Amino acid sequence: MSDNSQKKLFLLDAYALIFRSYYAFIKNPRITSKGLNTSAIFGFLLTLEEVLQKKKPSHIAVVFDTPAPTFRHEMFREYKANRDETPEDIKKAVPYIKSLIEAYNIPVIDCPGYEADDVIGTLAKKASEKGFTTYMMTPDKDFAQLVTDNTFMFKPSRSGNESVQWGVEDIKREFSVQRPEQVIDILALMGDSSDNIPGAPGVGPKTAMKLIAEYGSVEELFRNTGKLKGKLKEIIENNREQIELSKKLATIVLDVPVEFNEKKLETEIPDSQKLKALFDELEFRTAGTRILIEIEKQEKPKEKEPGILPAESIQGSLFAETSEIAATSTRSSINDVSHNYMLISGEEELGEIINQSVKLKEFCFDTETTSIDPLNSEIVALALSWQKGAGYLIHFPDSREETEKLLQIIRPLLENPGILKIGQNIKFDIQVLANYGIEVRGPFFDTMIAHYLLEPDMRHNMNLLSETYLSYTPVHIESLIGDKGKNQKSMRSVPADQLKEYAVEDADVTYQLKNIFEPRLKAEGLSDLASGIEMPLIRVLADMERNGVILDREELKLITGSLRDDIIALEKEIYSLAGTEFNISSPKQLGDILFVNLKLDDNARVTRTRQFNTSEEILQRLKHKHPIIEKVLEYRGLKKLLSTYVETLPQLVDKKTGRIHTSFNQAVASTGRLSSNNPNLQNIPIREERGREIRKAFIPEEGHIFFSVDYSQIELRLMAHLSRDRGMISDFLSGNDIHAATASKIFRIEIKDVTREMRSRAKTANFGIIYGISSFGLSERLTIGRKEAKELIDGYFTSYPGVKAY
Known part of the structure; x- marks a missing residue:
């Protein structure tokens, strides 16, 4: 390829994209008829198609991390030590993804002892020297340090938004720096919780950017600590070695011993036979068919027929909830179709x-x-x-x-x-x-x-x-x-x-x-x-x-007054337990109270903004450590009831009919269930007594009654029938409540001793596991740790081995 302006190289950060793909489908995972979770594979496929069809690179490679420790682990033993174990579904998906890449005739590159970041950085540098325009495809902000006039960050599309390309000016604006390489200094100060890079304690992104904007680098900052004041001066001076280490850890090296073979990186037509075999096994029927049609068109170019054509486009952009990628040159419009x-x-x-x-x-x-x-x-x-x-x-x-x-x-x-x-x-x-x-x-x-x-x-x-x-x-x-x-x-x-x-x-x-x-x-x-x-x-x-439904506004007014009184009482209790007044709704202030003042967890996690994580999941784990946790959770629950339901519902009553009118969605939940929005009337709380009070505000028309009809655990009965699991069939035939029976097995207690909370967890497990929920997904739904969720799933399959086999 003689024209340098056409030399366009895409380097894909494999694991960053794989994890992103997996979690994009976490609420509705794609499961094959054989039980394989293909979310990560499907998402990666769509991302790859997005690049090939929209960006049309002349050269491309996919870069993987290796299991071997890197030089960063030698520098800092705790590097990435805080990361959870890779989900089993991702481990199973990676070989398929590598087979997919091979079928696309795209080279896979890695180098033991180095991370994918380093390999991509090195290849990007070598490509630049050879006149390439390079795009590093990754959602990882660390790559911002590598951006130059001909090396760009390319963040794939997400949640219906277009993909984002960052050049030098974008990095300067995003990080408030004069040069992209100063991003390293910002990372050195603020650290990176995902990689367990410590940074300077208590220094977040805003402070880090402000310091680097003023001093240019951490080295220059160290030479001018006399100009700093108060606690910040103390932090910088007392943590110099840690900041210097963090800078080394955050720096992407550009001298990895990898070959840059221009010929091998050239984009080629995929192997349609290999892809077809993979698509068949992975049950990618619709998307697979369209991709193969596109490949056939590349192999045997055809002139476009006039008029509206049959399906010959590609479906694919990830995180637009799998919207299409169709080559725009193949589409017609009203301007060129006879009508x-x-x-x-x-x-x-x-x-x-x-x-x-x-x-x-x-x-x-x-x-x-x-x-x-x-x-x-x-x-x-x-x-x-x-x-x-x-x-x-x-x-x-x-x-x-x-x-x-x-x-x-x-x-x-x-x-x-x-x-x-x-x-x-x-x-x-x-x-x-x-x-x-x-x-x-x-x-x-x-x-x-x-x-x-x-x-x-x-x-x-x-x-x-x-x-x-x-x-x-x-x-x-x-x-x-x-x-x-x-x-x-x-x-x-x-x-x-x-x-x-x-x-x-x-x-x-x-x-x-x-x-x-x-x-x-x-x-x-x-x-x-x-x-x-x-x-x-x-x-x-x-x-x-x-028809809508009538809302008893007077009932809600009574509930509003009662809730506000309880919230005020809880505030006083929390202030007493904390020893000071603070904004309970502020994650930062709450985090400081729990982890600085009360010291409830010496290893408390911080978010990317360097605040303590005070999510419900974290607080649930700390309930036994201090009575303030229980009160904070109760406070949050009442505040949500008040703002989301009690105060909001009356405003949604239609002036013309005097009723609330929701929209029922047939085409949203992939499991086949209906969903509801504007407002969501399927989400009115019922588990807590206060939630049940809100439900009482929905009343039937005079002379009518509400009549509720439901199948009795229909999905579980189907699972018992299909799996032939003796334990589950026995539980149904015994007449016992199936969720209580499941709880007694999982928690190894008598059915009479099953608590309401245990039954609720078992119910979530029952309906989640049969749809292939992961330990991460279950932990999110139950607000428990992944380890506990995994133990719950393992206990479930031990109790119902036939379900696992099925």
């Missing part, structure tokens, strides 16, 4: 269209409204489509009376139970039309729900589905009404001709997606689930959301 979208004018023309359409077997519709609140929004337009590339828009006037006249003409089509109604999040459209007395009748086909059944771990918004499955980029709503915020325009302000292109395109794309998803549902044996349960449920949820 016939028509604006209907007048009642007569509308009547003719509806008279023709009532003979249809199916059609797609989409509403455009004044807001995203279905209960209070007004309809602006209705789009219809039942043929690829064609459709109609009915644009409604501002007058509600005139709008209702037009809707009466459309009513026979929408309320015809013999025609399949297609939509994307059709529940919203059903509720909007209900505002005008239109009862949209099924059967329904919702492309969002269909895709959820096919790919529960993916995102399901229409633009993403269109780009992924149709290689087509729809018009974005922001181009019509602007970005979200106070200056965003109303749909009523959009000219009808402009709105027609946007709205009918939505209906057209959704109609085409239906024709892709319907046969896939059938092929994967999901048609009955879709048509028999999920699609009919849409109507039920729409009705539930519109």
Whole structure:
């Protein structure tokens, strides 16, 4: 490659990306039918695809740490000693990831005695000398010290945000330094809790940046300690050796004995046969298929066909909750695809269209409204489509009376139970039309729900589905009404001709997606689930959301007063136990009280901002050491009840109906459960007495009652049946409470001695373990240590060996 401007090298920090991938899916891990947790593998694959498809590097390598101790361990025996053991699921994933990298024909580089940071730094330096632009792909801030005019940090995308590229100016701004290499001095002062680099006690990022901004380096700081004052002067002077050691530990070395072979680093076409075998074993069906299609296109370039294409894009960007990566050059848009979208004018023309359409077997519709609140929004337009590339828009006037006249003409089509109604999040459209007395009748086909059944771990918004499955980029709503915020325009302000292109395109794309998803549902044996349960449920949820629930505000007022009195009483108790008044809600002040004044833990952990960690998990472990801990936990619980529920719920009551209206989500939880938001009514506390009091504020309409129906531990009964575990089957047949029975086995006590807390833990274990929860995940849910969580899981499998075998 003769043109140096094209020499673009990507160096991937393997373990940093692997751990990041694993924890990105920690709440909803990807588990194969054989029980293998593929979260780390899948996440790494998507990250790799993000680089290859979006950044198109000319050269690439993946750099691993080795198990061998490094020179830093020789300098400081406690280096990284505080790190938890690598999760077993990651250990199992690494060989697959290395096989994946091999199948992509990408070199793996490591060097015993050195960390991946050092290898990447050395390679980046050598690449720079050879005219490369180098991108160090890692979320690790330590790499900031290596950034130069042609060496960049590349932080992968996360939580829907774009990936971030840091150059020299970015580092200077982010760390308040004159040169990137001064980041080393900042790390020397503030330390790094993740690597157990001590730094200067009590010096956090702000102080470290301020000192280096003023003195330039720790060496210059040592020469000017006379200018410092008070405790800071004492800290710097008394910890000189520790700071100097920390600087050595934080410095990435650039002379690792690794070869820089330009030829071997060249990006090559992946081995599709090896990848297919891996994708099959790992059950990466959809993403795998699309990646293999892209590889085939590289092997046999084809001219792009006009129109909206079948699925030929790649799904993949990690931490956008697995959004797609499709080469933008392969996508079409409304500007280069032939289409016939028509604006209907007048009642007569509308009547003719509806008279023709009532003979249809199916059609797609989409509403455009004044807001995203279905209960209070007004309809602006209705789009219809039942043929690829064609459709109609009915644009409604501002007058509600005139709008209702037009809707009466459309009513026979929408309320015809013999025609399949297609939509994307059709529940919203059903509720909007209900505002005008239109009862949209099924059967329904919702492309969002269909895709959820096919790919529960993916995102399901229409633009993403269109780009992924149709290689087509729809018009974005922001181009019509602007970005979200106070200056965003109303749909009523959009000219009808402009709105027609946007709205009918939505209906057209959704109609085409239906024709892709319907046969896939059938092929994967999901048609009955879709048509028999999920699609009919849409109507039920729409009705539930519109009905809402009555809130007894007077009851909540009583609870508010009682909670505030208890909080004030707890504050006084905590101040008495601490020996001083302080802001209990301040993690920093609380940490100082617990670990400096009361000295409850000599090895107390600090956060990245050098504050003591006062998370619930930490406090739960210290409950036995001092009565103040119990009071602080109780205080936090009451404050949360007050702010999250008691004071907030009355503000969410709809002024028009006098009720609270939540939204039920069918396509969020990958386990198939419904979730709730705006507000989350499934999260009203019940375990504590105070939480149960809040639930009493939700009351039925006069003359009605609340009636609760639930399957009795259905998942566990299925597990008992499928695993044939004798112990679990016996527990069910005995008539004992299954969670109490599990607790008695795990904790090795009589069932009569099982406490409420033990049963609660056993219940969490029961429902978590059968879905493949890790010790980390269980520790997070139960706010216990990972060791205790692992012991709980081990005890569970000892009690139910058949479940483990299954």
